[in-house]
Amino acid sequence: MSYKKIAVFGATGQLGREVTRVLAEEGFEVVPLSRQETTVAGIQTQKPDISLAGIDVVVSTVGPAGLKDQLELIKRAKAEGVKRFIPSEWGMDHRNVDADFFKPKVEAFEAVKAADFPDGWTAAINGFFDSVVPALVKWDFSNSTAKITGKGETKYPFVLRADIGRVLAATFRNPAEYKNRWLALANDWLSGKDIVALIEEATGKSLTVEHVEADPAKAPVIFFLEKKGGNVFDPSLQTKNLPVEFADFKAHVKSLL
Incomplete structure (x- = not known):
């Protein structure tokens, strides 16, 4: 049986806004929960709590x-009868990585x-959000340059945030199939x-490439991967046969120009 009412924790954030929008477009009743409101109500003060009664699924989209x-x-x-919880696993697969940065994910x-929610959990790891493209490559057509963060050799996974929302919608229509499952998107x-190369193809301009180091404060995962090696997740883990048609990411990159 399909779920109907979804609460999005962190609904005002970068991922939360897109997930909230797409789930509403897909016909679900979406209850937005901003991190600040929930923290204040549930932890720091005696203000009335935000009820989760009647919520089928809580999706957490908060960042670090x-x-x-x-x-x-x-x-x-759990206390208020939510059936399933989607923890904030978005981004790098922490399961085989020993780093303090990922300990809050492990704890959650x-x-x-x-x-032990009645319908368990679903956890999704994914490539860099579409919003990360300008952080990984900064282009400047005024002087025909492109600055690549890191060596620029590793093929990283990328995902459109809207497609994450579509995948979630698909899992909510078939809860049994996605109970206690990891997805890699x-x-x-x-x-x-x-x-x-995509930028040059789209513009017909040749760019001089410069390489810069990742900023550990602004791009901690890129910094970690460029220093330690590895990838966001193992390509062999990518989930196949999802009932969602993913957008053309190369076309998206060209649309940014």
């Missing part, structure tokens, strides 16, 4: 700053499993050099 806030939300969701995921696999 909100990962620990999931712990209280998981408790509330363990809490979701321990909560990517529209395409591109290196920094691949992106420069």
Whole structure:
């Protein structure tokens, strides 16, 4: 039986806005929960709590700053009858990585499993969001240059945030198939050099490439991967046969110009 009412935790964030929009377009009733509102109501003050009664699924879309806030939300969701919880696993697969940066993800995921929701959980790792493209490659047509963050050799997975929303919608229409499952999502696999080639193809201009180091504060995952090697997730893990037609990511890159 398909779910009907979905709460999105972190609905005002970069991913949350797109997930909220797409789920509403797909016909679900969406309850937006911003991280600030939920934290204040549920943890820091005695203000009336935000009820999760009647919510089928809670989708957490918070970034690193909100990962620990999931712990209280998981408790509330279980107590108030939520059927399934989608933790914020978006981005790099932390399961075989020993790094302090990912410990809040591990803690939240363990809490979701321990909560034993009636319909379990679904966890999705994915490539870099579409919004990361300008961070990985900065182009300047005024002086015909492109700055690639890192060496530009590794083909990283990329995903459109709207397609994440479409995948979630598909899983909510078939809860049994996606209970307690990991998904690995990517529209395409591109290196920094691949992106420069797409820009040159779309514009007919030849660009001089410069390489810069990733900023650990602004792009911690890119910094981590460029220093340690590896990838966001193993390409062999990418989920096949999802009932969603993913958008053409190369066309998206060209549309940014």
